[in-house]
Structures are given as structure tokens and as C-alpha cells.
Amino acid sequence: MPIDKILVSIFQRAFKSITDEMSISLTKTTRSPILCEAKDFVTGLYDAKGQMLEQTENLPILSFSLGPVCRVILEQYKKDIHEGDVIIHNDVFSMGNQNNDVAIFKPIFFEKTLIGWAAAKGHQADIGGAVQGGYNPNATEVWQEAIRIPAVKLYEKGQLRKDVWNLIFANIRLQMVQEDIKAQIGACTLGERRLQNFVAKYGLTIFEAHKQALFDSTEKMMRAEIKSIPNGTYKGSSMVYYDGKHKGSKFPIRTEITVKNEEIIFDFSKSSPQTKGFVNGTYTSTCSAITLTFLQMVNPNIPHNEGMIKPLKYIVPEGTILNASYPAATTFGNHLCPQVADAIFKALGPAVPNRITAGWNHLLCSLFTGIHPRTEKKYVDICFLGMKGGSGAMNGNDGYDHIGMIDASGGVLDQDYEMYEQQTPHMILQHEYLCDSGGAGQWRGGLGTITKINLRGGNTTMVVFGDGDVETNYGLFGGKGSVLNKIELTYPNKKKITPMSKDLLEGIPDNTLYYQIAGGGGGYGNPKKRKKENVLQDVKNEVVSKKIAEKMYGIKIK
């Protein structure tokens, strides 16, 4: 069949508009703030073989998380796939990325032929297990974290399987999760309708041929990007601190990246064996981390379809911290992304110094639960606003201030302060850029933040998870690192408590001061080479102190 190049462009845009539309629908209908505010979900379209047509990954860490599941479903059900089926899945030991990330898949039929899949995966507010919300620093195996849902049909030929529905949600705490799963099914129905209409317009033959042409064109773009990296094997490493069980424990992440003409292999075989706690990745979460990091090094306009992934090869052996064996606890796995990214940037830095950034601030996050005295209702709140530090600088531009972890890259929004004070009993005292937190460099790292909150209401529970409180992130080519992450509580009796990076604190009294530093990003290049006017501007804006201007940048200001 002759390929109409123009039609290929139209296909790409149409697929993108469908997955975008599915995402808009999810944002507006979901209830959990993790979904409707932080947008921790991905929507995608797949073809009948499970190849990605397009996806909208609102959080980049989900960039690889649907495809492998789609293929698991195809393998499991084979011919037993029918119009009106809805399949649910979260199981990390059959290609799920994180227990809380629950996927919905809906097959799409055209004239009785399976032509593709609509999929939506979102981070649920609860997924069963021992601790509400799923982050259980004490977990050593999966059942202490979550209910496992291998691929199972929620709907068969359009009929709700009420028994299956009840079985699943009997194991999940919050009613909200049922509502949010309904919203995901709705988004998939939307995707199904749109793709059907689209195929009806052009016919199946043209659809198949031009879809393939789109993959080929995208693959060509990706291969050209890889080809521009000099051939060779590059090594990089980073460190994960504290598994939630053993104080002082640390676990190296090691990568060996081989670039051979138009192919690139990411090999993480030499990383640490898996941990005994929940600080473990899954194959899918690690591949997502690799993919998103590499995508930040190439043309940002490359369409996100199967052609984009095809030239990338991943080696992540089972039993390592990045792909833990059954039945390990793995909820923290998505948050190993910063270390995976660090290792890749460090490895490829010498080869493509203009495409990588210095170190990003690592996540250190807290989650509060309690009873709001004004409404006498339970609230759950992830302190998004406090956790977001700066990104690393690049050759040619400063890092991005207060962007947060690389897994999200600016996709998670802060709560609005006034809404926050209505919905929780707490009072925000300060949320500002932290002076001198951007790693010094010719290009300065993005700024971190300082957050102070008066915790009120009494008997507050706090879960802490993250890293970045032991080793500062790194600068590159003469640039400097930033400050450490820190969380500290000051009780009304002046007692100070610094929680571990994976921790659970209960019974926090009324009027406790919560203090958090989210560090900045690393700097790039020798600070002495920074343009004087930029340093003066930073000093004028009080994001660089006079002291640091003199000490690091060599510019004396009276």
C-alpha cells in the first residue's frame, strides 16, 4: 500500500489528541489529590499487538508502564478478548510498576476485529496492605503492602462482574478508590470511541499501514538521536541510602551504557542486590526511569509511540534492587528514579556534555493524616509543596527552580495555600525559595525551598519517604552540589525530632512546627565563569547571598 506521508502526520496528531482527551477527563473526574492535583496517571492507546500508538504520561515515571502489561494481558487471554471487556491489573510480579498504580485496559474492536486497546493507569489513594496509602516502611513482602491484582476482567462483554468488583474493593480501604477506578474506565471508553470513529473514517487497511509508517518514522528520529552519541561503553553510578530497616545502609546503582550506532543498551546488572525492605524497584518502574531520563536528552518533540522505544534496550536482572524477585516489597521503587537518572547522566556526561543536566534534587516527602477539628472528618494530605527542590543546570541554562523530582519533572503541582488551610487544620508559615540552595556553577542549579508549617489539630500521623538527606546532589564540570534535604519537627515542648528518610511518626501534638528543606539542583561549569550580571541579578533578588557571590563566584559586592 502506498503511504500518504501527510496522513501519517494526521494519524500522529489524532492519537495524541485522543490520549490527551482521556487525561483531561481523568483530571476532572477523579477525587484523590494524587490523581486530580498531582496527576499521577498515564493514558494510552495500543494496537492489537500491544504496541504503543501514543500515550500522555502526565508523570514521566509512568512512561513505560502500560506496554508490558498490555502484552501480559494479550498472552493471558489470547482469543478470549471481547468487545465490552474491561481488565484491571496492578500486580508488580506480572509487569506492574508499583502496587498503587492500577491499570484499566479496554479492548477496542472495529467490525468485530480487535484493533487496539485504550488504557489508563493511576496511583490509587489506597491499595489495601498494612498501612493506608500503601507506603509501609516496615514491609518485607508484597502482601504487607497491597492486594495483588493480576489481570482480571471487571467487565465481560459489557457485563459488570459484581463478584470480582466486590472482592477487589473489599480489600481496599477508601470508597474514593472505587470512584476513581470508575473514572479510569470512563476515560478508556472515551479512548475506545474515538479510535473507533477514527478507524471508521479511513478503513482498517489504511490504518494498519499508516500506523506502521508512523512507528517507522518515529523510530528513525530516535535512531538518529542515538547515532549522534559517540559509540562506546559508558559507566555511571549513584547511591541509594537507607532501606527503612537498617540505619546507615546504602545500596549502589550501577549502569553500563553501550551505544552502538543506532542502538543503545542500558545495563544495570551490576547494581546492588535487592534490599530486605520496601526500597526495591520493579522491572517496569526501572525501565520507565531509564526511558524518561533518555527522553530528556533527545528532541522533546519525538512522538511517544512504539517507534520511540524500539531502539532502546534494557538489561535489569531479577534479584537486583532495580528488579526485585517475588515476593519482595517494592512500593518505594518509583522513587529510585532519581538515582537511575543520576547514574545515566553521569555515564553519558563525557560523551554528550550538552545534553545532560547536573544532579536534580531527590525526593523527600511527607504525608499527613488526622482528623480536621472544624469538620471532624479524616483528611489525607501529601505535602507536595514542601517536597519540591530544584533541577540540575545544563550547559547553556540554569536549572528550574522548585520543580521537584525528575520522576515528575514539573508535573506535580503545589497545593494552593488557602485551599490547604481549609482542607487541613494546619497553617502554612513559610514557603519560599531557599537562598544559596541552587548549586553554584557557570549555570546555576534550580532553587530549592524552605517550608514551615504549624501542625495543628493534634494527634497527627506523618509518614516520611524519600532520600537526599545523606549525600548532596552533584554539580558537573566544576559546578557545585546543593544542600541536603531535611525534615525536622519541633514539638510544643521544644523537643526536636529528625525523622529517618523512611519513617512513620504517630501522635504528633497540636502546635508542632514542621520544617522542611528541599535542596536545589546541582550547578554546571565553573562558577567563576558565570556572567557577572547574572550573579548580580541573583544577589539583587536575594537567591544568592553576598557571601556566596564572593566565595563561589568571585564577585565582591559591598
Next chain:
Amino acid sequence: MRYKLGIDIGGTFTDLILISDSGQTTVHKTLSTPNDPSVGFINGIRELAEMNCIPFDTFIKLIDTIVHGTTVATNALLTLKGAKTALVTTKGFRDALEMRRGIREEQFNNRYQNVTPLAPRYLRFTIDERIDAEGNVYKKINEKELLPIVKKIKQEKVEAVAICFMNSFKNNIHEKKTLSFLKKNLPGVFITASYEVLPSIRFYERVSTTTVSAFVGPIVANYFNNLQKKLKEIKYSGSLLIMQSNGGVVSPETVQKNPAVTVLSGPAAAPTAGAFYSKMLNYKNCITVDMGGTSFDAALVIDNQCVTGTEGNINRYRIALPSLDIITIGAGGGSIGWINEGGLLQMGPQSAGALPGPVCYNRGGEFPTCTDADLILGYLNPNFFAGGKLKLDKAKAEKAISEKLAKKLGLNVLETAAGMYRIINSNMAQGVRQISIERGYDPREFLFIVAGGAGSIHSSEICKELEIPMFLVPNVSSIFCAAGMLLGDLKHDYIRSFYTTFSAMDKKKFLSLFNEMKEEGLKTLANEGVQKNKIEFYPVLDMRYSGQYHEVQLPCLWNDIQKLKFETIFETFHNEHNRQFGYALKEEKTEMEIINLRLRVVGENEKPTFLSNTQNTIDAQKAIKEYRNVFIPETNQMEKIPIYDGDKPIYGAEIKGPCVIEKITTCIFVSKNYDCKVDHWGSFLVYEKNSKTTNHMLRKKLLHAN
């Protein structure tokens, strides 16, 4: 004879429309004068007087009302040439404005930078004051703290100051004190406080909107002062009204209090005109599209009302004031064609603008644009562009497309131009999809109104992609926005935050807040000379199910609000939620809550009557100027088709497609699958022939309306 005059100042042209009390219209375009737009404004009026053969001094006395839309504020935001602006805010919150809640719109692009804050950090000052979440004074303000700030503001020669404190939507006492203190101590500086601009919950939206208002404030104030001075000089004694982003008009005095209401002053007129036109044609819903040189705007009209939203951003700056919901995408006559790394043809969003413009303008443009493709495809007549004022160079356009695109694609020039045409049409269809389908509306049920000179060359293909059975090109298509300005009512929007569940509501407070807003509206409209019996109230509740994060803006009846008929309101809410999101929680009896109360107070403005024409009609065949080779998308080749002179009086005529209808100000392509009917106002209705998707009932109704 008395006149009303609508004036829309755009980047290239200033459009004027003059309507007499008997309904006669005169349309005129004159060159804009970007350095001082009021020059073009006055020039245009002079030229109109000449066109009507009336001495200028007499003419100016015959005009009762001038309605004006301006891009002064829009451009200040787009080019960052606003006032030097400072922000005074609560201690601990110095950076909310710049942080923008920590968003990076392009997540995979590490070179993507944050926007430049409209008030730089060194001009963001904090005061140790605090109102708590319930509106109590937690830390009392000490005005002495303002003294060093005043000093610094003077030192830095700041031109505008925004004031925004935490929780001021609950209690504005500290903002009020600060405002009066700064006004006293900083004469000549433009100062505004958030309680005046947007007294509603959500700190970021409020601080951003207030700062935008301050940033554009002095420029907008200067502009209107200057304009009023010039109007005085020419002895204009009628009224001057300004188009706002919400589709209503206001007096210049009101604008000066909150200049941010004019950031969409120009584009807001298109849907306003759309609402009027569709009503005239007995149609309730329409989509208006406006294709200009660089951008394509699309907006919705539902039940003869323009759709309003509060989600607006301009140039990534958040403005949470009620504005017409307008989607703008980078697709226009100047959009540049290019080839991406994967070898695929792309159009825009980069644009050649008006200068250097498309290659065929022969003004130094090098990159092939949409207009160049339209020329090669035969839609545009090289000797009749803008009525022949601008000769188009076809050879140059062909050369550019050949060298920059065709060779790389392995296609010939014609195939490439056809590709450019299809891709930009697909982009624009995407914009229409966003404003309709993504809002939960089926575009096929809407009358599709096309404005802007270039839009009607592309609309049959946009409609085909979205299965829209017909579109309307109004007789004043090219100056549609100027016409829309004469059709707007006086509209004032008020908001009060009132965060409560229905069960726990303080009903007295609920009513008194609505009354407060009502009185404020009545007072403003009285100052604008509106009579009481011409005033109507449109309340809106921002509501959601308890536990949800995003609220629905629910329009209610004033009567239901006054009589506290909550059961009716609940019912409407369930229905609206179901419509937008596909489900409601009626059975579950989920509790509902309110976030904000809103009231729009509308003073009806007298509308001009448009004259319908039935006289001097000539047979359409006589309007055929020539036959020309034009690209027909259905057959994918050039075909010789008739070219009609659209400026001839062919009222009531039915014209078969394919054909091109040329007017001085616009050009309409009626493709092979379409026919066209000219109505008695001189507008063109283009509809699909014999198509399954054509909704015969709707079409019949529409044709009947003529």
C-alpha cells in the same frame, strides 16, 4: 441619521464598522498605528466620514456610541512591556507568584524555562501580618513596616504595585489598610489590591491575577486617557465603551479600576457576535472561529450565551477572572511549513506574521507559509488579494515550497502545498475539537461561524474532518470582531468566596453576600447610565461533591437563590455533573459544597438592527468573474471551477460547489461536496450536499430563517 461605531484595533489592521439607526452598515479597514494606536483610531473615523460624504465635524456629532476593543493589555503581556511592578504580600509567601505552583509545562524539555515574573523578586515585599483560615486576625498589621517599602518603591521608580495577602478573601482589612496607606504615600503610582480584583479563594490565582492587573494598569490607563483626550479634541460627545474579556462592555472608568478585564478585549468580540448572529438565524448554539495571520481562535456559544470560564492563561500568566472560553492555537495565514527530524511535514506554530509575512507578499519572507500554499492551490487570486491592494508573487511561493519542503519530501510543489493545506486544516480542526468535544459538546450540533479573512478557505475541510454539516460566513466576516463590539451588553462580574457545605450553611450570610454583589452592580451600572428595568442578574455557584477537588460552575436562577430553593439547585448540579463527566452521585446522596458565589450583573445595551436586502438582486450566474484552476480535496487534483464576485448583490442565490467566492475582504472556498446559499443579509451559508451526516432538520430550519 444616528450612528454606532465599532472599532477593533489589531496588529496589522484597524477594523471599523458603522451602523446607522436604520440598519445600514459601512465597513472599513485602515492600517494600525502600533506606536500610538489612537492615531489609527481617529484616522479610521475620518475616513469613514469621507466614505459617507459627510463633513467630519457633522459626522462626529452623529455618533452616539463608540465601542472599542483593544489589544493594548494583551500585547503588554505578550511582549512583557508592562509597568515596572512591585508586589506587597504576606510574610513567608514572597515567591508564590514566581513558583506558579511548581509547574513545568514541558516535562521532557530540560531547556524549558520558567516565565519571567511580572514582579521580580527584589520588588516583592513581605509584611508580618496574617489572617487565619477562618478570617480572624492572627497577626495584626503594623503599618510602620510599610515605610521602608515605600522608600524602596520610590527609589526603584516602580510604576505599579499589587497587594495580595493570605486569606484576604475571608477578611480584607489588612489589604484595605495597606492600599490606603500606599495610595497616600505613593502618588502617581498605580496601586491595586486583590480584594478589588478577585476576592476569591486560591492564593496563587489571586496573586497572579492582581499582579497582571497592576502590570498592565498604567499602560491601559494611559491609553484610555490619551484616547479620551483625542476624542475630546475632535469634539466627540457620545459615549465610549470598552470590550472586556468576558464579552461584555464597560466604561473606561471601570476598566481603570481593574485593567486585567481587558486582556482578551479583542478576541472576545467574535463569540459575542456569534451569539447575536446565531440568534438572528434562530439557532441556539454556535462555534465561532477566527483565523488571523498567526493564530486561530475558537469559541463556543451555548443557548445564545457565550461560554465563560475562569481557567485563562495568557503567555503562561494565570488570569482567573471570568473570560470567554477561547482556544487559541498557532495556525494562521502566516504559519510556516517545516519538516521534522522524522521527515514529516509540519505547519506552525511559528509564523511569518505580517512582516516579513508569507513569501508571496514579496516583503522578504523566506519560509513557505499557509498563504503561499493557498495561492498555489488557486484559492487566492494573486491580483485580487485585499481587493488587489497587495499583488501576490506566485513564482516566489512555488520556489520556496519547492526548495524548503517539496524536494525533501520527494513530492512536487502542488502535492506539497496540498499537504500543507491538509495539515493546517487538521491543526485547526484540533482546536475546534478542544473547544467542543473536550468540553463535552458535539460540534455537529452547532452552527459553525467563520470569521477572519483566511478562515473561509479552510473551513469546508475543517468541517469535513469533524463531520460538521455546514458553516456560515457572515457578510462582515473579515471585521467580525468589530461588529461583535456593537453587540455586547454591559456586564460586571462579582465574586465572593463562601466555603461551606449546604447542611452547615449560614443562609443569612449567603443572601447578604449576594445582595452585596447586586448593590455593587446596580451602582456601577447606574453610573454607566443604565436604567433599572434594563438590568438582569445571573448568579453562579462554584459547587462540587464533598471530597472532590475540581468544582463545577453552576448557573442558577436569581429567583432560586433569593428563595433559597436548594432542591432545584441540587437537581441542576447532578444533571450538569452527569453531562460533563458522565456520572452523578444522586443515589449515593453525597453531600455537596460551595466554594464561591458569583454574580453577573448585566445592563442591556441597545442593539443595532442589521438591514436585510432583497432589492437589486442579480442572478448569481452574472456574478461569475472567471474560471480558474483550483485544488479540489475530494479528487486530489486541480480543476477549473467558477469564481464568483461575492460583493455583487446576489441575495437569496443558491450556488453549487465547487466554486470560489471572492470578496475584497475575504475569500470562500466551496468544495465539491458542498453547496452555498446567500442570505438576505449577504452572509454565505455553505452546507454539505446529500450527506448522511447532514442533519436535515437543522439545515431546513436554518434555511427557513432566511
